[in-house]
Amino acid sequence: MTVTNTRQIQYKDALIESLTQEMQRDPTVFVMGEDIAGGAGRAHLGITEAWGGPFGLTKGLIQQFGPSRVRDTPISEGGFLGTAIGAALTGFRPVIDLMYMDFVGVCFDQLISNAAKIRYMMGGQAKVPLTIFTRFGAGTGNAAQHSSIYYGILSHIPGLKVVVPSDPYTLKGLLLSAIRDDDPVIVCNDKKLIKMSGAVPDHPYTLPIGESRIPLEGQDLTLVGIGYTTQLCLEAAQTLQSLGVKPEVVDLLSLSPLDKETVLQSVRKTNRLVIVDEDTPRCGIATDIAAIVVDEAFDFLDAPIKRVTAPHTPVPYSKPLEDHYLPSSEKIVRITKELLNRL
Amino acid sequence: MELSNQTILWLYKTMLTTRCFEERLIEEASKGKTRGSIHPSVGQEAVPAGVCAHLAMSDYISSTHRGHGHAIAKGVDVNEMMAEIFGKSTGICKGKGGSVHIADFSKGMLGTIGIVGAGVPLAVGAALSSTLRQNDSVSIAFFGDGAANQGILHESMNLASIWKLPVVFVCENNQYADATPVEYATSATNISDRAAGYNMPGWTIDGMNVLAVYDAAGVAIGRARAGQGPSLLECKTYRYYGHFFGDNPLTYRLKEEQEKYREQDPILQFENDMQLSYPKCFASRKRIREEVTTSIEKAIEFAYSSPYGPITDLYDDVYVNYAGLETL
Numbered sequence: 001m002t003v004t005n006t007r008q009i010q011y012k013d014a015l016i017e018s019l020t021q022e023m024q025r026d027p028t029v030f031v032m033g034e035d036i037a038g039g040a041g042r043a044h045l046g047i048t049e050a051w052g053g054p055f056g057l058t059k060g061l062i063q064q065f066g067p068s069r070v071r072d073t074p075i076s077e078g079g080f081l082g083t084a085i086g087a088a089l090t091g092f093r094p095v096i097d098l099m100y101m102d103f104v105g106v107c108f109d110q111l112i113s114n115a116a117k118i119r120y121m122m123g124g125q126a127k128v129p130l131t132i133f134t135r136f137g138a139g140t141g142n143a144a145q146h147s148s149i150y151y152g153i154l155s156h157i158p159g160l161k162v163v164v165p166s167d168p169y170t171l172k173g174l175l176l177s178a179i180r181d182d183d184p185v186i187v188c189n190d191k192k193l194i195k196m197s198g199a200v201p202d203h204p205y206t207l208p209i210g211e212s213r214i215p216l217e218g219q220d221l222t223l224v225g226i227g228y229t230t231q232l233c234l235e236a237a238q239t240l241q242s243l244g245v246k247p248e249v250v251d252l253l254s255l256s257p258l259d260k261e262t263v264l265q266s267v268r269k270t271n272r273l274v275i276v277d278e279d280t281p282r283c284g285i286a287t288d289i290a291a292i293v294v295d296e297a298f299d300f301l302d303a304p305i306k307r308v309t310a311p312h313t314p315v316p317y318s319k320p321l322e323d324h325y326l327p328s329s330e331k332i333v334r335i336t337k338e339l340l341n342r343l
Numbered sequence: 344m345e346l347s348n349q350t351i352l353w354l355y356k357t358m359l360t361t362r363c364f365e366e367r368l369i370e371e372a373s374k375g376k377t378r379g380s381i382h383p384s385v386g387q388e389a390v391p392a393g394v395c396a397h398l399a400m401s402d403y404i405s406s407t408h409r410g411h412g413h414a415i416a417k418g419v420d421v422n423e424m425m426a427e428i429f430g431k432s433t434g435i436c437k438g439k440g441g442s443v444h445i446a447d448f449s450k451g452m453l454g455t456i457g458i459v460g461a462g463v464p465l466a467v468g469a470a471l472s473s474t475l476r477q478n479d480s481v482s483i484a485f486f487g488d489g490a491a492n493q494g495i496l497h498e499s500m501n502l503a504s505i506w507k508l509p510v511v512f513v514c515e516n517n518q519y520a521d522a523t524p525v526e527y528a529t530s531a532t533n534i535s536d537r538a539a540g541y542n543m544p545g546w547t548i549d550g551m552n553v554l555a556v557y558d559a560a561g562v563a564i565g566r567a568r569a570g571q572g573p574s575l576l577e578c579k580t581y582r583y584y585g586h587f588f589g590d591n592p593l594t595y596r597l598k599e600e601q602e603k604y605r606e607q608d609p610i611l612q613f614e615n616d617m618q619l620s621y622p623k624c625f626a627s628r629k630r631i632r633e634e635v636t637t638s639i640e641k642a643i644e645f646a647y648s649s650p651y652g653p654i655t656d657l658y659d660d661v662y663v664n665y666a667g668l669e670t671l
Contacts, residue, residue: 030475068474068475069475071506073502074498074501074502074505076498076501076502078464078494078495078498079464079467079495079498079499079501079502080464080498080502081464082461082463082464082465082467082468082495082498082499083464083467083468083471083499083502084468085464085465085468086405086453086464086465086466086467086468086469086470086471086472086482087468087469087471087472087475088468089448089453089465089468089469090403090453090468090469090472091472092471092472092475109458109461109495110461110464110495113456113457113458113461114456114458114461114465118446118454119660119661119662119663120439120660120661121436121439121440121444122436122439122440122444122446122448122454123434123435123436123437123438123439123440123660124437124659124660125435125436125446125447125448125449126446126448126453127663158661159661159662161662161665181663182663182664183662183663183664183665208666209666210665210666210667211666257665257666257667257668258667259666259667260667261667
């Protein structure tokens, strides 16, 4: 058994540590994206310090692995994603840094028509071991085109896998699983988690894609969180506990595959369900989970299923509007109280 | 350039096989034996043959919805191709792709991709693999004049150029994107003019002449193999049928134009060339025709006699592994 040292590190440090460890382990892993080195191609001017992307998430990687495995790309998401799929089909494990999830729009065809379908439509001849990591989410004043959530849309597509870590520990385990997975996996990172600190073992480890976890056990109702909203659920749970209510929190972690059994088991125990998702509500994960629970655990429900989501609007810029747009622990507490008062 | 008899016969047999495969396929399609759309490349056979004559199994190609010729020229088995288009389990993709998604990864054939232009970056990615492995494999991205106006082509050409990847962009300009003529849809006089914007050489050649294609492709592929980067080869050609089998092209083009191109038929032209310069090969043309006809008839028989896959195939190969994939 490996002797492990668990430290408190930030989410962003867990990300670069995972990439570094996996690139050291497997020579077929390489990273590609906009500005991931930053200033690439300027060594002749004495510029070797890497910018490491707008969040500094990949800072230092190019010094360690060189420009052939840490490839700055032009702003050309369709082109470099398609190229990564071609490399994945021919034996590599590319990791794509898609700066913002909004940019899914400019490479959507490569994602849905090639990455997701080539294995199926070519009768299983090929695999696409591709990882995309991307940032999403409102709350940072980045307005409508740099805050969107499209993990619901991506989870809708057969052939893609979608995971959403909720803290530094789950990020490292899921990212390493994603890179080692033989299918295309999108690792969705909420911007609000990037500076979060948490306990992370220093050795490489994996968390199974398709398994949720229960960070808090309880019996009065089930709160389902996705990524950062898991933190909101845990925050709301503290308030609820002070009111004598004992919620159970399910941290979904994987949207496709969806660990519906963990949700169903929890609902069979608590008989009430609130799903907290920052995505817009129509045709989303929260709605999907509600449908599954009604279908498979209807008799266990003592109250209507409630969804705490963003409204059906783009993300606004102004602070009061954006604050109102976002799910919050206060909203979760209010909805939960309403639900319990129905008894 | 003097070619070996072996190369001449390979070019001839490859073009004939494609022609015969598609003409027989169309017969079967008209009897209702196939589904969806068939996009015949009849008339365009010189391009895949002239390009792929330079390739080894370790080289890669990506292809388009009009891709039977590319697959045949890259060595994909015609029995498995025909069975695929009949939707049978013995098909190269187990009957799950059909005419528009033929691939054979064991032969470096990365697939005929149904979205116009979308196959191009796959070849660029395969070329990136060759570069990372530091071997001398090359990749060919086949595309049409329709794809020449897709953004993904331009992104792919730019990326291949800045990274100097061993890829050749081969545009089969058959002059119609579905029903839309190239001179209406394309701002450049020649599609190859666009190579200049990506700092790579571009050539426009007669795509009805297999020897012209062979020579130009030799230069482009030679550059790529030698580490000199990508290039763009535009082959002007013509499809005799419509966009898909069943489409009447006379609704958007003139009979005189069709007749003019049929007079330049790539296979007849090549027979004339063989008669003049390669009399030994010319003498064996009848035998080759018989061999090709027999192989395609066998492919049809194979397709007819093969079974459909079980219903459980529906759920296979969506993923390599996936927890709890629900079935109906």
